[in-house]
Amino acid sequence: xxxxxxxxxxxxxxxxxxxxxxxxxxxxxATTMFWYRQFPKQSLMLMATxxxxxxxxxxxxxxxxxxxxxxxxxxxxxxxxxxxxxxxSSFYICSAGGQRYEQYFGPGTRLTVT
Amino acid sequence: xAKTTQPNSMESNEEEPVxxxxxxxxxxxxxxxxxxxxxxxxxxxxxxxxxxxxxxNRMASLAIAEDRKSSTLILHRATLRDAAVYYCILRGNxxxxxxxxxxxxxxxxxx
Numbered sequence: 506x507x508x509x510x511x512x513x514x515x516x517x518x519x520x521x522x523x524x525x526x527x528x529x530x531x532x533x534x535a536t537t538m539f540w541y542r543q544f545p546k547q548s549l550m551l552m553a554t555x556x557x558x559x560x561x562x563x564x565x566x567x568x569x570x571x572x573x574x575x576x577x578x579x580x581x582x583x584x585x586x587x588x589x590x591x592x593x594s595s596f597y598i599c600s601a602g603g604q605r606y607e608q609y610f611g612p613g614t615r616l617t618v619t
Numbered sequence: 620x621a622k623t624t625q626p627n628s629m630e631s632n633e634e635e636p637v638x639x640x641x642x643x644x645x646x647x648x649x650x651x652x653x654x655x656x657x658x659x660x661x662x663x664x665x666x667x668x669x670x671x672x673x674x675x676n677r678m679a680s681l682a683i684a685e686d687r688k689s690s691t692l693i694l695h696r697a698t699l700r701d702a703a704v705y706y707c708i709l710r711g712n713x714x715x716x717x718x719x720x721x722x723x724x725x726x727x728x729x730x
Contacts, residue, residue: 509662537715548706549663549720556715598662606651606712610662 507533509601511611518589518618525585526614528599534579535601539608540572543596555582589618623707628725631697639692639724641707646687650709653718654681654692658703663720666692666705702728 508531518524528538537556541549553569555561555576563569573585582601586593594617600610624642631637643652654666667674667681669690674681680693694701706723710716 539717548722551717551719554715554717596660600662600718602715606653606668606710607665608718610664613660613662
């Protein structure tokens, strides 16, 4: 199957700082990328959908000014958590959609805000 | 999105078959049934998907009820590496549609 990478795999930052997470589709062009968040012992929650070259569509309750998504190319999407706080600590997972049904997930990024 | 209902947890022994059920009584005619699984501290991975007919691949089989209101994921011989959370998800076949995850079934496999 296709490969999606995320960088970094884990990050620790101080409260009030911003963190950028990269999501790359390594062997295919992803017209659509998705960002999810997962708290411990909970399911994945969709945060936003981004299409290359256009603004992301955020799910209800997700602050677009706090979680900045950029999908500048068909192989790269970035999620920036601005002014991070401890409650933003979570496992962030991206996925990339192919041309049909397939959706490939990255390995996730664990964010800890101290 | 149509809702799915799965048991919270199931247990299995190594080398034995596992049948993971999923109810989706409000499924629409264009919804595909997708199964993903998530190992601890990893992103989900695709297992199998189908529309009406039973499907087989190297990982598993998917048995779909004739009325499509339920389905069963079958792992033919469970291994310790199959211990994961298994998600049954309904989604249309349109490109660009997100997968919406429910709570899934946590499968434990004992040796």
